[in-house]
Amino acid sequence: MADQEKFYEALCEGSMDKVKELTQKALNAGETPDKVLKSGLIPAMDRIGVRFRNNEIFIPEVLIAARAMHAGLGVLKPILAKSTTSTTTKVVIGTVKGDLHDIGKNLVGMMLEGAGFEVVDLGIDVPPEKFIQSAKENGAKIIGMSALLTTTMMQMKTTVEKVKAEALGVKTVIGGAPVTEEFARQIGADGYAPDAASAVSTIKAILK
Amino acid sequence: MFINQKERMLKAARGEKTDQLPWAPRIDLWYNANSYRGTLPSKYRPGIAIDGIADDIGGAYHKVVPEFRRTPEDDLNRALGLFHLREGVYRPELLGVDREVKEEGDTTTVTYHTPVGSVSCKILYNDEMRKAGISISWVSEHAIKEPKDYKVLGYIFKNIKIHPDYEGYRRWQQEVGEKGFATAFGNNAAGPMQHIMRDFLDATKFYLEMYDHPKEMRQLCEDMEPYFEQLFKAFEDSPAEVILFGANYDEMITYPPFFKDHILPWLQRCAERLHAKGKLLLCHCDGENEGLLDLIADSGMDIAEAICPKPMTKCTIAEVKKRLRGKVTIFGGVPSVALLENSMSEAEFEKFMKNLFREIAPGYRFILGVSDTTPPDAKFERLLRITEMAKEWGKLPMTI
Numbered sequence: 313m314a315d316q317e318k319f320y321e322a323l324c325e326g327s328m329d330k331v332k333e334l335t336q337k338a339l340n341a342g343e344t345p346d347k348v349l350k351s352g353l354i355p356a357m358d359r360i361g362v363r364f365r366n367n368e369i370f371i372p373e374v375l376i377a378a379r380a381m382h383a384g385l386g387v388l389k390p391i392l393a394k395s396t397t398s399t400t401t402k403v404v405i406g407t408v409k410g411d412l413h414d415i416g417k418n419l420v421g422m423m424l425e426g427a428g429f430e431v432v433d434l435g436i437d438v439p440p441e442k443f444i445q446s447a448k449e450n451g452a453k454i455i456g457m458s459a460l461l462t463t464t465m466m467q468m469k470t471t472v473e474k475v476k477a478e479a480l481g482v483k484t485v486i487g488g489a490p491v492t493e494e495f496a497r498q499i500g501a502d503g504y505a506p507d508a509a510s511a512v513s514t515i516k517a518i519l520k
Numbered sequence: 521m522f523i524n525q526k527e528r529m530l531k532a533a534r535g536e537k538t539d540q541l542p543w544a545p546r547i548d549l550w551y552n553a554n555s556y557r558g559t560l561p562s563k564y565r566p567g568i569a570i571d572g573i574a575d576d577i578g579g580a581y582h583k584v585v586p587e588f589r590r591t592p593e594d595d596l597n598r599a600l601g602l603f604h605l606r607e608g609v610y611r612p613e614l615l616g617v618d619r620e621v622k623e624e625g626d627t628t629t630v631t632y633h634t635p636v637g638s639v640s641c642k643i644l645y646n647d648e649m650r651k652a653g654i655s656i657s658w659v660s661e662h663a664i665k666e667p668k669d670y671k672v673l674g675y676i677f678k679n680i681k682i683h684p685d686y687e688g689y690r691r692w693q694q695e696v697g698e699k700g701f702a703t704a705f706g707n708n709a710a711g712p713m714q715h716i717m718r719d720f721l722d723a724t725k726f727y728l729e730m731y732d733h734p735k736e737m738r739q740l741c742e743d744m745e746p747y748f749e750q751l752f753k754a755f756e757d758s759p760a761e762v763i764l765f766g767a768n769y770d771e772m773i774t775y776p777p778f779f780k781d782h783i784l785p786w787l788q789r790c791a792e793r794l795h796a797k798g799k800l801l802l803c804h805c806d807g808e809n810e811g812l813l814d815l816i817a818d819s820g821m822d823i824a825e826a827i828c829p830k831p832m833t834k835c836t837i838a839e840v841k842k843r844l845r846g847k848v849t850i851f852g853g854v855p856s857v858a859l860l861e862n863s864m865s866e867a868e869f870e871k872f873m874k875n876l877f878r879e880i881a882p883g884y885r886f887i888l889g890v891s892d893t894t895p896p897d898a899k900f901e902r903l904l905r906i907t908e909m910a911k912e913w914g915k916l917p918m919t920i
Contacts, residue, residue, distance in 0.1 A: 326731060367776075367811065370772075370775035370776070370777060370778070371727055371772060371773070371775055372727040372728075372730055372731065372775075375724060375727045375728055376727075376728065376731050379728065410648040410651075410652070411648075412644070412648075412649075412658045412660075414722070415722075415723040415724070415773060418722070418723065418724045419723075419724065419772065422724060437648070461652055461895075462856055462857065462860060462895035462896070462897065463553070463651065463652040463653075463895065463896050463897065464652070466862070489807075489832060490832065490856065490857055490863075490895075492831040492832065492857065492863065493831070494831065494863070495857075495862075495863055498862070506834075507772060507808070508772065509772075
């Protein structure tokens, strides 16, 4: 069985080499890639997420851990790709049309990847149609939208309405400085995340 | 005794007792956006100056964040965190640097050639930004892309010459007059490390670089010290009473240990030097500050401007006041969403504002403002209503 404790220690150190080595070692010992991911990497990263939410560690520690996790995923992906079943949930994220701010959105992306989601980052200034098209193409379950400006937050409403009209079964989650829980409720978004740390738990709760 | 708006704000900033709660709404972005869109309230003639509208609102002038981009040349060095401001107290000169500028559509590529190498950056300013009233370009490609770029930036900053030039500032200070304090713009960053974070790298890359190239980062911080020292000197001798150093703190981005290690000591040093010359330090604190409030209280800053409460952040004004322990003047309090009809109904706005005034009471060390700015789609009448509320409930000590 994948040694979660060792994965956790390697992720805390941000050591890409150690994570790759541990991943390969687990595969060599006969573990399936799915099990290495779900019993090793993801639970270890979840522990880091919990420490982050508890303010025991901060963004840099999460980012180096997420980067190290990516190195482990790099070992697993070619094997997982041959498998017929998809093991990860896809999330499309982007900053809405007219808005160029990307710090919050990037942090959310990193946190989601760290939690084992596959993130399709559409970048900034993303029109509603592009969110929808990407969700369709990638089979995403969630569209995550970010805005920093009060002038652009209404693009979230437009996107939510268009997503609903398409009846794709895709859930929408919003966040960003001017966005409040009340606003999310008003526009019919399925979830609201006040910060990057809570985005993961919000999305997990929606997917349950 | 009559106290004018400027004196009232300065007294609040110094923690002295005054007669009335100052109210200074920031309307520059709202003004820019609505002027550009042709949607200023119909009672205002086209071309009306921003101060004419501020006079009509009836509060003090909010003169804190400068107009960074009157002409494209003003913020051409924006990716280096350098600006040429009409109301500035200094002019930066890049010595030993050959600057190459290429424009393509809305994007401008600026390349700095030095004897130790070159760095290039891209800045963007487009129509969407104009419509939103934004007065500063966006860095779409940062200067640091490879480890070798640290050395080039170090060279640029070691060789910057700061020319104190107080004429533009004096003119502006006179224009503002008794209607508010004219905040002199020092730097958006409080010290070299925040400068690197804000201007030279995108945020996520910055954190990884802290692990990957700490030595280069430390060296660049050292190389930037002479620049900041020149800035200090220019401001110490300036006619400015209030000076802005440091902006956009946020508990996630400038997380507490980072703030404690890299921002707090720098702010304390800055405050000490400015206070020795009788000047006040203002920081633009428009982010989520919950985890930083204790550090802000100990920073030496006199004014935490753009303090934004719930529902846009985690803290109420009562909580912010408690954590700042009366050591810092709060400038702000009205979250920008309170001015939007699609975020708060009239009844919700009235209820929210009355509660806010209750939390502000008794009202010392407080300047009421919009955090961080009046949004372009704000309901203008709500600004007028706040003026009425400030008159009705703002007599100090407030007893609402």
